[in-house]
Amino acid sequence: MFKEGSRAVGYSILGIVVLAVLTLIAIFAFGGVSQLTAGFRGETDKKNRTEGNGAFRVASYEEFFDLCASVQTAEQQLAALQEELDGKPSPERAEKIRQSMTAVKASRAESINTYNSKATQEHRVAFQDADLPYKLNVTDQETQCAA
Structure with a gap:
């Protein structure tokens, strides 16, 4: 009798373990993969919205000018x-x-600060024209925008 009871308890524990494993597999398969790849998908999405988007590229390029x-x-x-x-x-005059x-x-100072801020943004720096200065200086008397 003790042996049959042990077997029943063993099968019950095995059933619970199998059910837990199947539950974990289902969670991983349907939600876990999404969780694991969220960072990668977010980076890809960001690149597609900025670097891969022609309208963004042109707008950023023109914004610096x-x-x-x-x-x-x-x-x-x-x-x-x-x-x-x-x-x-x-x-009076x-x-x-x-x-x-x-x-x-x-x-003028506000425009210079905006220019400098955008020039340091990683997703915009690639779209700054080579003829434009990387950074503008408030103390300069005259700004050169293109060579």
Whole structure:
């Protein structure tokens, strides 16, 4: 009798183990593979959305030129304002010119910071034109956008 009871307990334990193993296999087959490859699939998806996407490539390429051009536009505005200030305007007009110059300098600095930030982003750096500077400097008086 003891032998038959042991056998029944053994089969029960074996059944539980087999059921657990089958459950683990099912989890791995249907969900585990997805979990294991999530990092790889995420990297591939990111590359497809950026490097593999022609529209993104063109937009990034043009964005660097646009940002650099906005810095040059601000520099031209500053030069025009300085020229007007040098022409000895009325005190009220001179104050408005100085305020405008401050605003344009802030706008120029913002464009430079945006340009530099995007130039360091790994997924954009490949789309920066070789003729554009890698980094712009706020202290430079004149920005060169293309050779």
